[in-house]
Amino acid sequence: MAKGLDIGTMNIICAEKEGEDVVFMQQRNAFMNLDSSDLTKNMLDISKVLYIEEEKGISLLGEDAFKFATIFEKEARRPMSHGIISPREKEAIPIMKLIVERVLGQPRSKNEVLYISTPANPVDTDMDVLYHKKTMEALARGLNYDTHVIDEGLAVIYSELSDYNFTGIGISVGAGLTNVTLAYLGTPLMSFSIGRGGDWIDEQVSKSTGLPKEHVTHRKEQISKLSKQVKIGSPDGAITIYYNALVTYIVQNLNKRLAEITPPKVAFPVVVAGGSALPEGFFEMFEKNLRESKLRVEISKIKRARDPLYTVARGCLIAAKTQEEGKRRAGPSLTEQKVEGKTEKKKAQKKSK
Amino acid sequence: MGSEMHEDSLTEGKGSSTGLLRRGLSIYYVGSMFFVAGIALVALGSAFVMIFQIHYGSEADKILYTALFLGTGITLILIGINLMIKQTKKGYYVVGVSAFISSLALLILATNYLHNWYYPLISYVLALYVIGFLMLLGNAFANVTLWIIEKSPGPMVREERLTKTYTDEEIQRDIEEATRKSIETTASGLQFEVDDMGDIKLGKYSPKTCGLITRIKDDISEIISLKQTMAPGATDKWGSIGVDKASTQLAETMMQKKVEKRLFEGFKERILKRFGKQKNN
C-alpha cells in the first residue's frame, strides 16, 4: 500500500487507497498554548481532545486548537509560515511530528512507500526550502516509511493531467505559497513558488478593512462567489480585489519565469488546485487573466482541479503508487526525477529545435 | 546579454587561416572593368556571328575577328571574376600565368591564321587556350570555395563563445545556481535525526489517528457509461480506479521517456564518435 502526504501551511492531508475508495485524512496544521491547570486538563480529557503536556503548559493540536481558541480567547498558532517550517521555530517540530503521525498513521507494511509534497524555492522572497524538506523527510522516515519528496506543483500535474501525458503546468494556490511546476512527459522542467497565497489575501484585506485576520479568513471561506457586486460594508469587495491582485501576480511571475527557459514547442494545459482556488468565480478569474496575458508558451486548456483541496495529496499518492509498482517490477524510479536546472533547460532547447 | 565581439576577419583582417588575402577596393574595380570589357567583346563577337552569318566557308578575316573577340572576351570575363573575388597569393599567380597562356594562344591564332593554319598548330593553340580557360575558371572556383569555408559558422561560433561577455546578473545567477547545487548535493547525503525531542507527554485521550475523513468513491460503472455517452472521453474517476489508472499511465510515460532518452543519447554518442574521428584525421 502506498500513501501520499500534503504538508501545507494550513492543512496536512494524507491520501490512501482503501478498497474502492480513496480516503483523505485532513488536519489543521496549528497549535495553541494554554496554561496548565488540573481544571483545563480535566475538561480537555472529557471532551476527548488531543494535547501535549509540557513544562511551559499544554498545547492543543490541529482542528481543536482552532475550536478552543475562541473559547479561551486566544490565538491559534501555526508551526509553518509561507509554506515552510523555519529553522527558528524548533519548538514547533514536535507538534508537527504529532500531527503528521496522527494523519499518516502507522505503515501497514514494511517499507510502505510515501510521497510527501514540498514547496519549490520562491522567486520573490529570500527563502530556502531545503531545511524544511529535510525536516519533513526525517519526520516521515522516523515513522518507518520509505519516504520520497516531490514538488507540490508536480503533484498537481500527476493528479490532474494523466490524460495529457503528464505534460502541462500545475499550479497550487495554497495558504502560504503558490506553487508552480511545468512538466514535460512527467518530468519537471521548471518549478518555483510565489510567496503569496490565501494568507496574503487575508492580511491585505485585514489591513484595508481593519477586521481581524481570523475573521477575514472565515469570511473568505464562506464567501459564495467572487463577484464585482458586493454589499456595502462587507469585506467581500476587498476579498475580490485582492484575489484579483493575487491572480495577476501569479500570472506575471509565471510569465517571467517562462522567459528563462525554452520549453518544448507544444501547447500546455494548465491546472489550478489548492484551497484558495475553491471559491466560485476564482477559476473564471484565473482563466480570463491567463488568456488575456500574452504567455510565452501556448496554452491548450485551462482546467480546475476536481477537488482542489485534495489534489496535492492525491498526486503524491499516485507518485507513491507508481513507485511501489515500479519497485515490484524494478521499473522506472520516480525519485530520479528532479529539475536538473541548466542541463534540463538545454535538453529542452535541443528538443524544441 | 553578452555582446558579440567577433570581427569580420574577411575584410579587416590581415589574412586568415585559409590564406585568403585582403583585397583592396581598387583591385575589385579593375576586376569589374575587365569583366565589363569582356562582356562587351563577347557581345561583339556574338553580334559578328549573327551579322556575318559565320559558317565554315565564311571569309577568313571575318572568322578571325569573331574568334578573337569571343576568345579575348571570355578570357577577360574570367580574369575580371578572379580579380573581384578574394584570392590567395597563389591565386594571383595562377591568374597571371593563365591569362598569359590564353593571350599567347590568341596571339598565335592572330599571327598564323590562314597562312599557317594547319593541323598540328591548330590543336596546340586550342589546347593552350583551353588550358588558360580552365585554369582561370578553376582558380575562381577554388577561391570562392575557400571563402565560403571561412565564412561558415563553424569557427565563428567558437570565436563568439570565447569572447562572449557576461553581465553581472548572469554571473550572479550562475554563482547562485552552483551554490544551490552544491548545497543540494551535500544535503541529499545528510539525514536529520528526529529522536532528540525527549518524550512527549500526551493527555489521556490519544487516538492513533485523528482528523477529518473524506472518502471519494468512484461512480459505479453504469453511471460512468451513461456519463460517457453524454460527454465522451470525460472519465471523471477520482477515486481508487482513477488513481490506479493514473499511476499506470505515469509509469508508462516515464518508461517511454527513459527509452527515448536512451535512444537519443545513443544517437548523440554515435554522432560524436564520428565527428571526433573526423577531427582527429
Ligand SMILES: Nc1ncnc2c1ncn2[C@@H]1O[C@H](COP(=O)(O)OP(=O)(O)OP(=O)(O)O)[C@@H](O)[C@H]1O
Ligand atoms: N472555501 C474556501 N474558500 C476560499 N478559500 C478557502 C476555502 N477553503 C480554504 N481556503 C483557503 O485555502 C488556503 C488553504 O489551502 P491549502 O490547504 O491548499 O493550503 P496549504 O497546502 O495548507 O498551504 P501551502 O501549500 O501554501 O503551504 C487557506 O488560505 C484557506 O483560507
Ligand SMILES: [Mg+2]
Ligand atoms: Mg499546499
